[in-house]
Amino acid sequence: MTRAAARTAMVTGGGSGIGAATVAALAADDCAVAVVDIDAAAAERVAKETGGDARAYTADVANRAEVDRTLERITADFGGLDILVNNAGIGTVSTLEAMPIEDWTRVIEVNLGGPFHCLQAAIPALKAGGGGAVVNVASIAGKRISYHGGANYTAAKSGLLGLTRHAAFELALYGIRVNAVCPGPVLTPMVEAATSEAERQGTAQLVPLGRWIRPEDVADMIVFLSGPASAMCTGASFDVDGGFMVSNGTPYRDYMARRNADFGGG
Template identity: 40%
Template sequence: MSILTAPVSVDSRELEGRVAVVTGGASGMGLATVHALARRGATVAVFDLAVLGDGDLASLPADRVRPVAVDVTDGDQVDRAFASLLAEQPGLDILVNAAGVAPPTPFEFITENEWSRVLAVNVNGTFLCCRRAVPAMRSGGWGRIVNFSSTAGKTISTAGGAHYTTAKHGVLGLTRHLAKAYGPDGVTVNAVCPGLIDTPMTRGLLPEESLEKATRSFPVPRVGQPWEVAELVAFLASDRAAYITGAAVDINGGDLIV
């Protein structure tokens, strides 16, 4: 079974005609989100430093996905990418901020540069993309922003460092502020808070035995799959979630209740 796509048929076209941007969409939960949105009919611009391989998108219509090389920490690059997209498309409907980094450096060994880099990717990148997306969504009278926080945004990080925990708390604060500000304009802003999900980032932080040990006590005793997070994001990006905003939705196998 693919870790990117749901093991059930998704034939809904509920996002037909919608234009989406997914940051960090070249791998992990971001890539699974690209699949989930495109399979529902959205046209998706993938903002990432990495290059998508043909195999990553083989099951998707070629005209549904547009890879764009963007460093989300660079405001000029973000501005140019959005300007180019909006010059070609009639508007922007969905923004998913999935780009993130989570080095496991112990607190006393975190350098200023590393601290700044982690906050730049996880918080500044979210801010820079939201700053460009909000005016386009307000203009269209409809928008969905889904920011990636983490269980680290609710408690502390399982594997990442103190800078990652700090960043993911910051994402939740930004999410709530934007939800309050732009709800009257038809724009909802929510966060997803994944726990331990089977991604290259997680595998790079925790070996197999550590993952199994960590998840054994969960009410759902396993590692989560990227497609499961992507399905939640797709729901929050749809009309079905029109009355949900400012939420921080857990998807962690019950980790926080044990």
């Protein structure tokens, strides 16, 4: 099989939000893209909208047999694999005290088990191509805690950062780079539908750079970490959070106005 596009990428959770924006951005960066999602209709829709060399695949990333079968089909269809984006993720909301055990298990299996399965299953194809890039979509919740989700989400995303570092060390031997991206609050269509304008403005005020992160902002970082411009980056995590991690949890502009009034500046 000859490979039309320069590189082939697999994006899990490609049917929505950050994943869908990443499919579009990688396709614009001359990649053939396998759009993998548990939601078959969503994957089909994104593949169709993207056009070109994008194709849809249905798989639950927590199910190893489905992941193995999907990887086999992708490498057969495209003739290889160069980029893996582990983006599929879910969350549940409850306190630690009230968390049903099934919620703990499912979030860990999808958000941490999924990237492990996809990465381990992709190693032979990446090695065969002489190297490659893996980008794990973690979260700033993995570096502090999740304020919207539960302890399961925080634990899974922290674990994903550990998996990123360890995999980067072992796979450097084969020229496979492994990095993570940690988005802050991302305004996906789902978040937009579930929040009021006032709530959205309140969150935007907490972000030093003054607005919500867009799926495309995260996709741009993923393209960077997938390509030659990041050739010497591996085992690292990159925040795409508008400065949320360095904020102090109060409306940023009001805080800076007071600070400048008291101490000079502005």
